[in-house]
Amino acid sequence: MSNKLEGKIAVVTGGTSGIGLATAKEFTAQGAKVIITGRKKDEVEKIANEIDGIGIVCDQSKLSDIENLVTQVKSQFSSIDILFVNAGIVLFSSIEEATEDHFDRIMDTNFKGSFFTLSKFIPLIAEGGAITLLSSINATTGQSNSAIYSASKAALLALVKVGSTELVKKGIRINAVCPGPISTNLLAPAGLDNATVQKFASETLNKIPMKRFGKPEEVAKLVAFLSSEDAAFITGSEYVIDGGTNVNPIIG
Ligand SMILES: NC(=O)c1ccc[n+]([C@@H]2O[C@H](COP(=O)([O-])OP(=O)(O)OC[C@H]3O[C@@H](n4cnc5c(N)ncnc54)[C@H](OP(=O)(O)O)[C@@H]3O)[C@@H](O)[C@H]2O)c1
Numbered sequence: 001m002s003n004k005l006e007g008k009i010a011v012v013t014g015g016t017s018g019i020g021l022a023t024a025k026e027f028t029a030q031g032a033k034v035i036i037t038g039r040k041k042d043e044v045e046k047i048a049n050e051i052d053g054i055g056i057v058c059d060q061s062k063l064s065d066i067e068n069l070v071t072q073v074k075s076q077f078s079s080i081d082i083l084f085v086n087a088g089i090v091l092f093s094s095i096e097e098a099t100e101d102h103f104d105r106i107m108d109t110n111f112k113g114s115f116f117t118l119s120k121f122i123p124l125i126a127e128g129g130a131i132t133l134l135s136s137i138n139a140t141t142g143q144s145n146s147a148i149y150s151a152s153k154a155a156l157l158a159l160v161k162v163g164s165t166e167l168v169k170k171g172i173r174i175n176a177v178c179p180g181p182i183s184t185n186l187l188a189p190a191g192l193d194n195a196t197v198q199k200f201a202s203e204t205l206n207k208i209p210m211k212r213f214g215k216p217e218e219v220a221k222l223v224a225f226l227s228s229e230d231a232a233f234i235t236g237s238e239y240v241i242d243g244g245t246n247v248n249p250i251i252g
Pocket of ligand 1: 019
């Protein structure tokens with residue numbers, strides 16, 4: 001087992017499920033002390049116990065919750081080394097039918113929440129620290145009914161570029177990870193019925209050259225690499241992890 005993150009303090013937003021949970025486990029396995037967040041108290045406490053970490057209930061879409069999170073982390077640690085801004089949701093709607101509520105729910109968590117999580121944690125991140133924002137291949141593809149989700153993830157790519165310029169002066173790196181389809185519970189809150197989910201899954205599978213969904217643990221290993229000293233010369237970059245989906249071959 002690698003101990004590349006030995007002694008590091010890491011914060012993972014949305015660490016109770018899927019990619020966030022797998023990454024919290026990977027960080028822990030590599031020697032970090034991990035603080036996870038989520039909105040459900042029971043889940044947050046259960047996972048924190050499982051990884052021998054710290055759980056803080058936080059709705060990342062609310063600025064007051066983010067400020068409380070930062071205050072709580074600060075009361076226990078003078079600084080942190082790793083920030084993984086992962087919490088996110090997906091909902092589907094055509095551009096024509098999208099409502100203000102749909103727009104706000106996605107943007108409040110995926111962009112506003114990620115932005116202020118980053119913004120408020122910056123003073124607490126130690127020199128040599130590493131930040132990863134969880135974007136998506138949707139940021140650069142045209143999947144129908146995903147306009148607001150895709151825009152929220154594209155906004156994170158802009159944030160990584162600007163962030164890398166601002167943070168390099170503090171010796172902090174920031175990168176984006178853009179997964180393709182990964183087996184998680186992401187679709188659960190989208191309110192789709194089982195048949196729609198199955199149809200969506202088989203259509204999606206057809207478009208993945210590797211003919212399988214990614215595993216959260218595979219994304220976790222990439223995030224752990226970017227968070228480690230092995231990635232010391234990498235900042236402002238976007239890492240696609242999608243089984244070749246972005247290649248979109250004309251023939252093949
Ligand atoms: N799965 C994919 O195919 C895929 C592909 C590309 C990008 N992504 C991105 O990967 C990230 C993780 O998603 P996942 O696939 O691992 O889904 P997931 O299994 O549903 O996990 C989402 C996590 O985020 C938390 N969360 C959601 N809204 C939150 C909020 N407002 N405040 C705090 N925590 C919140 C959830 O906990 P609670 O609901 O209990 O709060 C949960 O821990 C998301 O940003 C998603 O957009 C996923």
